[in-house]
Amino acid sequence: MARQQRDYDDIPGTFVFDQERSRQGFGINMFCMSLMQDENRKAFKANEAEYLKKFNLTPEQTEAVLKRDYNRMLELGGNIYFTAKLGATDGHSFRHLAAVMTGSTQEDYADMMLAGGRSVEGNRSKSGGFEKSAGVGAAAKPATRKANRQKAKPKAKARAKQARSRRG
Numbered sequence: 001m002a003r004q005q006r007d008y009d010d011i012p013g014t015f016v017f018d019q020e021r022s023r024q025g026f027g028i029n030m031f032c033m034s035l036m037q038d039e040n041r042k043a044f045k046a047n048e049a050e051y052l053k054k055f056n057l058t059p060e061q062t063e064a065v066l067k068r069d070y071n072r073m074l075e076l077g078g079n080i081y082f083t084a085k086l087g088a089t090d091g092h093s094f095r096h097l098a099a100v101m102t103g104s105t106q107e108d109y110a111d112m113m114l115a116g117g118r119s120v121e122g123n124r125s126k127s128g129g130f131e132k133s134a135g136v137g138a139a140a141k142p143a144t145r146k147a148n149r150q151k152a153k154p155k156a157k158a159r160a161k162q163a164r165s166r167r168g
Helices: 019-024 026-034 038-046 048-052 059-067 070-075 080-089 094-102 106-114 142-167
Strands: none
Touching (some): 026 059, 026 080, 038 048, 038 080, 059 070, 070 094, 094 106
């Protein structure tokens, strides 16, 4: 059965994990959750295609897992927090996965997030149905974003140092 279109499907660069995607991705998410147990990780790594047969995956989901196509897994109902367990099984950090999924380097991804995330301009709608905003959330100019990144790095380091000192 084809997925019913929703208003939020027009948001570029993301797949909203709603009730319908949850049902669609049940098998892929249960597979990913199984990777929390060491014996399951070993069995999966020994024969990935055979291990996946234990779960009710569509051929498209199986292909996405085997190719480590994380964006496709999300489109097919995978939950980001569950699919991250597959990345961890492969020895990757969440930062690595996010960079791969956004087509950037880990450093560029981290800089973008420290600077406040992705600009909303050009990222409001696939169809172009939303007008530019001059108010809250309006995009900063590239020079401003670069300056914000430079300011954010020392602040982030200071927060991390403060958190370490509180722990003892």
